[in-house]
Amino acid sequence: MADLILLFFLLVCAVTAVAQRELLNSAIILSIYSLIMAVVWVRLGAVDVAITEASVGAGISTVLFIAVLTRVKRREEITRFRVQVLPLIVVLAVGAALIYGTLDMPDFGSAAAVSNTHVVPRYLEKGVEETGTDNYVAAILASYRGYDTLGETTVIFTAGLCVVLLIRSEKKRRL
Amino acid sequence: MMSPKEKDNDLYIVDDELNSNIIRRTLVKKLIAFIQLYALYIIIFGELGPGGGFQGGVILGSSIIIYILIFGLEEGRKRISQKASDFFSSTGALIYGGVGLLALIFGGNFLQYAALPWGEPPVANHYGIMAVEIGIGITVAATMIILFCEMIGRD
Numbered sequence: 001m002a003d004l005i006l007l008f009f010l011l012v013c014a015v016t017a018v019a020q021r022e023l024l025n026s027a028i029i030l031s032i033y034s035l036i037m038a039v040v041w042v043r044l045g046a047v048d049v050a051i052t053e054a055s056v057g058a059g060i061s062t063v064l065f066i067a068v069l070t071r072v073k074r075r076e077e078i079t080r081f082r083v084q085v086l087p088l089i090v091v092l093a094v095g096a097a098l099i100y101g102t103l104d105m106p107d108f109g110s111a112a113a114v115s116n117t118h119v120v121p122r123y124l125e126k127g128v129e130e131t132g133t134d135n136y137v138a139a140i141l142a143s144y145r146g147y148d149t150l151g152e153t154t155v156i157f158t159a160g161l162c163v164v165l166l167i168r169s170e171k172k173r174r175l
Numbered sequence: 176m177m178s179p180k181e182k183d184n185d186l187y188i189v190d191d192e193l194n195s196n197i198i199r200r201t202l203v204k205k206l207i208a209f210i211q212l213y214a215l216y217i218i219i220f221g222e223l224g225p226g227g228g229f230q231g232g233v234i235l236g237s238s239i240i241i242y243i244l245i246f247g248l249e250e251g252r253k254r255i256s257q258k259a260s261d262f263f264s265s266t267g268a269l270i271y272g273g274v275g276l277l278a279l280i281f282g283g284n285f286l287q288y289a290a291l292p293w294g295e296p297p298v299a300n301h302y303g304i305m306a307v308e309i310g311i312g313i314t315v316a317a318t319m320i321i322l323f324c325e326m327i328g329r330d
Contacts, residue, residue, distance in 0.1 A: 047225035051217070055233040060319055063240055067326035131288075132300030138222045142304040146286040150271050152229075153311050157268045160318035164261065167325045 003043065009036050021076045027065035034058040044108075048137045203245045210238040218312040219305065228308035232267075232315025239316075240323045248328060260320045267314025271307045278303070 013033040020026045034057030041050035106113035123136060123144065131139040141149050214235035221227030243251035275286040283290020288303025 048227065048230075051226050051230045052233075055230050055237070059237050060233050060240070063237070063244075064322060064326065067323055070327060130300075131304070132297035133222050133304060135221075135223050135225075137225070138227060138304060138308075141227065142222070142307050143286075143288065143300070146275070146307070149307070149311065150268075150275065150286070153268050153271050153314050156318050157264055157314050160264045160321040163322055163325050167328075171328070 003040075006036055006040050006043070010040070021078070023069055023074045023076065024066065027062055027069065030065070031058045031062035034061075199245050203241055207238050207242060210241070211235060214238060214312075214316075218308055221308050222301070222304045228311025229315055231308075232312035233319060235312060235316035236319030236323075239320050243323065243327075248324060252324070255320060257324070260317045260324070263313050263317035264321060265314075267310045267312065267317065270310030270313065274303055274306045274310070 010033060013029050013036065017026045017029040017033065020029065034053055037057065038050045038054040041047070041053055110116070123140060127136050127139045128134060131143040133139050133143075214231045216231075217226035217234060218228055218231030221231060239251065239255055242254065274288070274291070278287045278290045279285050281290045281292050286303075286307075288300045289296035291299040291303050293299045293302045
């Protein structure tokens with residue numbers, strides 16, 4: 001029941017965020033969306049993802065959205081609303097296909113699911129022994145998948161570098 | 176004199192009039208210590224519980240960002256200068272890579288924490304993961320500060 005209520009609020013947030021003409025409102029509604037999503041992650045047992053969603057989705061990305069809005073126009077142009085038939089059909093077809101695809105998915109937390117039978121048993125058996133930590137999430141992220149996490153850190157560094165190169169150099173040129 | 180449109184866009188940048196609000200200033204000053212403590216907790220204990228370098232780094236970065244939001248960019252840049260945030264942004268990634276190289280030097284594979292010279296393999300693993308989490312935290316925090324400051328910095 002609680003899940004259904006959360007899902008309902010997620011849908012309401014998503015639709016209102018799209019429907020807003022004032023972009024600042026959209027940014028704030030998206031942050032509410034992320035907060036509800038964080039609760040959903042906790043209910044699914046993914047606390048690490050929940051912390052990320054709350055700090056990144058609800059926190060920093062809202063601030064960054066608003067920071068960007070100080071540089072651009074923050075009101076959407078008024079366009080006449082009209083139904084376009086072909087895109088609507090495409091969207092509905094893709095949506096129906098996706099929902100049809102979920103029917104084949106295993107039950108939540110099912111031990112027979114492919115994701116739970118491939119490498120996960122190995123991690124659960126040998127994780128503590130091989131990585132010295134009791135937290136499997138940290139063990140997988142920092143140890144088994146250490147290369148990926150190094151890549152992610154580099155991606156974040158590169159993002160900051162690009163912003164510095166693009167915006168700061170432009171500022172200097174104008175001076 | 177600003178045109179009305181410019182003024183409209185300026186709404187989100189710290190306004191001097193709003194800025195003199197003593198309640199916000201005092202509250203943020205007191206709160207930042209706890210935000211940063213929580214961020215450090217999440218980074219260090221990310222290895223044992225939920226959280227980790229990424230989440231903790233974002234929270235650490237937001238503690239500076241909230242300071243800049245209330246006190247203005249100039250005042251915030253006194254706390255962490257442009258040079259410092261640039262420097263730390265690369266330092267974190269280098270710490271991560273450095274731990275990997277250190278393992279390589281001591282005869283293990285790249286990022287094989289057990290080979291690190293910090294005690295028995297389980298203990299070395301422990302410290303290795305903690306070190307890379309700290310590296311991730313530094314990079315993420317500094318990058319978030321850079322992103323925000325570059326976005327709001329007026330030309």
